[in-house]
Amino acid sequence: MPTPPERSDHILIVDDDAEIRLLLGRYLEKNGLRSTAVADGRAMWRALDEGAFDLLVLDLMLPGDDGLTLCRKLRASSELPVLMLTALGDETDRIVGLEMGADDYLAKPFSPRELLARIKSILRRTRSLPPNMQAAPGERLCFGGWTLDTVQRQLIAPDGQSTPISGVEYKLLHVLATHPQRVLSRDQLLDLTQGREADPLDRSIDVQVSRLRQRLNDDPRNPALIKTVRGEGYVLSASVTAAAP
Structure with missing residues (x-):
């Protein structure tokens, strides 16, 4: 029997800039990843409820709940890797993002190639340890x-x-x-x-x-x-x- 194709990683993009969502979605899919792009926190929660994702690309500046708030809420129930995006270059924002549970931080403007490299690095390191016990959400x-x-x-x-x-x-x-x-x-x-x-x-x-x-x-x-x-x-x-x- 033929070997089934490997499942490509599914990336959820949350950014209120429609042009960035389109650009990143196309670039990731061109490079073998699946992507879903939404504009705000409400759409993010709906997407997470409806599908399985391997990584979240999360903009800091969003309408409604900002990226830091969303990351903090997500970390209360999930270890989904998070790459935070921001237009701010202040180191304080980066530190706060990491304290809230983000796995990495990338300042705008950035090249899609750099974003792809960061995504692959996060996925690689989150899978680098041999499996042992895994804490279920809420445990x-x-x-x-x-x-x-x-x-x-x-x-x-x-x-x-x-x-x-x-x-x-x-x-x-x-x-x-x-x-x-x-x-x-x-x-x-x-x-x-x-x-x-x-x-x-x-x-x-x-x-x-x-x-x-x-x-x-x-x-x-x-x-x-x-x-x-x-x-x-x-x-x-x-x-x-x-x-x-």
């Missing part, structure tokens, strides 16, 4: 007495109190918690949490791990939860269970 990940709430994006201590955690720290802990007892390299962690290639001198993952250990009251000299595997990376050594909220 809590429990380990070592701690709970990571994937709806509120909060870390809950064993005594039930919420522990402050940044967006970057949440992403890092979420990656570790959905791949428990598996060693993840610094390159993998940097790529998955911050959306960029690793620099040999980049120690930001080490800094974030150090901060997470402080949040988790994990002794840095002899950590019980996030352990260092010399020459390889980090591992969440505790077993993880998923529970309904």
